[in-house]
Amino acid sequence: MPMVNTAKNMGPVKEHLKSLGLTKYEALVYIALLRVESASATEIHEISGVPRASVYPVLDKLMKKGLVSVSNTTPKRFDAAPPDEGVEHLLRQIELDATAAKEELVAIYRSREDREEKKQEMIWTLSGRENIENRISDMFSNAASSVIIFASRDLITPRILDLIAQIPGTVSIDLATNGIFAPGDLPDHVRVRSIENLIDTGLLQGDQMAGVFIADRERVLLRLNGDETTPSALYSESPAFLQLFLNYWNHIITSFFS
Amino acid sequence: MPMVNTAKNMGPVKEHLKSLGLTKYEALVYIALLRVESASATEIHEISGVPRASVYPVLDKLMKKGLVSVSNTTPKRFDAAPPDEGVEHLLRQIELDATAAKEELVAIYRSREDREEKKQEMIWTLSGRENIENRISDMFSNAASSVIIFASRDLITPRILDLIAQIPGTVSIDLATNGIFAPGDLPDHVRVRSIENLIDTGLLQGDQMAGVFIADRERVLLRLNGDETTPSALYSESPAFLQLFLNYWNHIITSFFS
DNA sequence: TACCTGTCGTCTTTGTTGTGACAACATTTA
DNA sequence: TAAATGTTGTCACAACAAAGACGACAGGTA
Structure with missing residues (x-):
């Protein structure tokens, strides 16, 4: 019996994507889209196991994150950005936040009350x-x-x-x-x-x-x-x-x- | 009238820290600890505005993330890791996840069903x-x-x-x-x-x-x-x-x- | 007609946020 | 010394927000 292609065999990939700011659904849908060349919303639902109605808002968010593009056909078809590009883009955003955070925090850190002796x-x-x-x-x-x-x-x-x-x-x-x-x-x-x-x-x-x-x-x-x-x-x-x-x-x- | 030092003046810092995987409380506590040289749990509560009882589990998580260290005194006192180190460490973890995710996703991407014509x-x-x-x-x-x-x-x-x-x-x-x-x-x-x-x-x-x-x-x-x-x-x-x-x-x- | 797509509202679940209570311990007061 | 007082650390749990899950429905297509 061949391995079933459900959402059951979820490796550590989803965890990794979560720490890049994706939700479980977003990860599932993106992975599903990587498997096939392009897919309709219902196909994505079937591959990923994500409820059909939930697929649409999730695809919206993925588009805003630059991981997915839509066709202008009806019904719409969806396509995943290549993973290296997509992940790199996500990471770049986070790195921006990181450097921004670092600067802001260092500013706070410098102006702290000094009591080195006790420390x-x-x-x-x-x-x-x-x-x-x-x-x-x-x-x-x-x-x-x-x-x-x-x-x-x-x-x-x-x-x-x-x-x-x-x-x-x-x-x-x-x-x-x-x-x-x-x-x-x-x-x-x-x-x-x-x-x-x-x-x-x-x-x-x-x-x-x-x-x-x-x-x-x-x-x-x-x-x-x-x-x-x-x-x-x-x-x-x-x-x-x-x-x-x-x-x-x-x-x-x-x-x-x- | 001088600016009050409450948790009200929360800039974009918290947002940036959130995209690094911290919760609101974790961000507030960490920032509070950066302000002062070292603090007890109740002091942290007073500075950050985080409920006193919630401070303890939050500090636990921050310790596991390497952003905070504890004294062995009683009562315990807490100290923040310097922000450049701390943020860098968080970012490094995320970058690891990113490269791992990239590899795993590329593997999936390669083995997709090819139907280039339609695409x-x-x-x-x-x-x-x-x-x-x-x-x-x-x-x-x-x-x-x-x-x-x-x-x-x-x-x-x-x-x-x-x-x-x-x-x-x-x-x-x-x-x-x-x-x-x-x-x-x-x-x-x-x-x-x-x-x-x-x-x-x-x-x-x-x-x-x-x-x-x-x-x-x-x-x-x-x-x-x-x-x-x-x-x-x-x-x-x-x-x-x-x-x-x-x-x-x-x-x-x-x-x-x- | 029958089917499918896209959208909406809703309910459940999960994780964070927030409050109160309490035992253990230390400090002060009688 | 003993009682009174206050503080620390822990627990249980209520309130809330976000994500997840399901069913219903209007509009379009075949």
Whole structure:
């Protein structure tokens, strides 16, 4: 029995189109129109599974978004814009909004009330691998003098390696971890220290992995929970909190590489 | 009297953030957090106008989107990610979805049932200036041998001039219009013909302007309605429809430039 | 006549928006 | 120290708006 051509086999495509601002119906109709060369409203209804009466307003919206064109015949026939053009056009609109939003928000951000002192004593929690690595990216790209990393090898992801590679040569980079790197993974000016037994450092306990990322000896990020669940991290500019890890670092390099 | 700092003065920022996938509350809370250095949930409620109880789930979602971080103090305090980072991150996610969607849709597009013959006889309607110029862009960038344009000068927008400039030199370009161009507006190999009295050509009637764009003598776009309302255009690959305008073109160049 | 298209009004469903209540905890007051 | 007061974080749920779904109908075509 051949696969039925209903709206049942909806892949992740619809989700992707939704984040571009399309509704479920709009996605279904557009996809239906891509399947065939051109179609009447009723044919679209049959292919997409969208109620016939709902097809018309949906086609209207798709036309306004430039994804669909109409014939002037009666009955009207509809045609989809090629997907690369169409998606590109949608994306361009969103990018416009993004840059506009960015400017407006930066204006607000600049005029905020400044109370850095209090903020510095705070310890912040980040959640989600993406967001954590974004923060690390921010730390590294703003680092002026030094970067210190000691972490379980598993936490030094390719993304992190890439971030390290982009740090200018004027910044000193210290890296202590277990495991090894492929040639070319790291720039030459990175001082790498290898720690065989990570448990002695406290970085590895059972399944728990940890990693410490320090920039300019002023900002520290502590990555926790290397396991399956959504990882979290602590970030701080608190001198007290920082001193803790700077001491930790001194302890490691003196006792393991005396 | 100074401007009150309530949630009343909400500019277009919120709209822009919405098209990046944020809800109204998420936008309000994020903006509120940008105003101040860091805030408790109740402070956020006071600044943003979002109900206190609703602030918590909203903050959760913002954290997952990487726009907000939490302190580990009690009570918790919240902090906004800098807007350039934050917006950039949101946009990156959407761009990922866009490229994914594009690939998936192109796959569908390729495997569609082909009935080009019928489609060729069709005359399609496009609506919206953006969408029309996008189609023209598509026509021009795919043109292999020739491009013909005769249109009221007002319809040759800077965008169109830019599109013309990007056509390779191997493609012959003919342009007939009223009005003039600034030096450098057009590449050298464009054959420009100047028509003083556009009414005789039928391109201009009262307030109605029209323009014809032909690529490779195979595809024609007829732009109408130069006035205020959302403009529309006809597009066709029908040989009969095309012949109409090719004759038209011959008539113009012979009777005006004999 | 019979059929199909395009449009309208309506109802349901879903997600966001908004309100009140409450236990846990901290702070102040007696 | 104990009671009183206030604040935080969480929950349940009402109100609302947008999207989704269905049936009915006038007009046109065959």
